[in-house]
Amino acid sequence: MFPFPGPKSRAATLALVLASTTPVAARAAPQVEFQRLTWTEIQNAIHAGYDTIIVPVGGTEQSGPYIAVGKHNVRAQALADQIARTLGNTLVAPVIAYVPEGGTSPRTSHMRFPGTISVTPAVFSGLLHSVAESFRVQGFRLVAFIGDHGGYRAEMCRTAEDINRSWARTGARAACIDDYYTVISGAYDQALRARGLAADVGTHAELSDTSLMLAVDPSMVRTEALRTAPKPGPADGVYGGDPRPSTAELGEIGVTMQIKAAVAEIRKLQNQGG
Secondary structure, three states: OOOOOOHHHHHHHHHHHHHOOOHHHHHHOOOOEHHHOOHHHHHHHHHOOOOEEEEEEOOOOOOOOOEOOOHHHHHHHHHHHHHHHHHOOEEEOOOEOOEOOOOEOOEOHHHHOOOOOEOOHHHHHHHHHHHHHHHHHHOOOEEEEEEOOHHHHHHHHHHHHHHHHHOOOOOOEEEEOOHHHHHHHHHHHHHHHHOOOHHHOOOEOOHHHHHHHHHHOHHHEOHHHHHOOOOOOHHHOOEOOOOOOOOHHHHHHHHHHHHHHHHHHHHHHHHHOO
């Protein structure tokens, strides 16, 4: 399933990984998901130079009437896999699906809607600490947190800084891969506006959010219902913009930007060493 070669064969492995980004070679792509490997396969991978692990952080929340509540988890997993295969010396941890989403008493933010699961910032930070330490003691040198949701991004980045202080002189580091998220409100937002879609771009469950989901997994979007619906608004859990003109083609623009930005940031960190 995942016969990792020794260090002398890393160049050949990397070539295979890069080739696997094409549809024809997709079946030959090595397995990068940590949860799908045996402990011996993971050990062999680390010995072969796989010293980076991506921790995709998702979230379970309402995303309007037309996107399933696991949106962030599905997107984070799919994009992290692509990022790891492009990097070539990287595995992908199981998605963290439980994140701060608002209070429960009183119910605030996304917790005002059914379909949302929330944990406290302290629980979230503690989870990230424990996950990172688990990977460090196994031999991973870079633990890269990729957050698909803006609500916890500041906490995630603060936690990465705290982890690094506790890891001083260990040769390992944690990193908050910020560009993966910020490219959406930056270059991707600009690209959509340049296509005359400024009125449809908002902040949650609107054109950009829905298009990204269509590009990654259209089964998560209730497309038929969306096309015939009146324009949804805040009462429906959609904040700003209009999701109805969303397409997978528009989403591919953002997905490509996210993968490229994350790969560049992680490679820079890898080149810096511990």
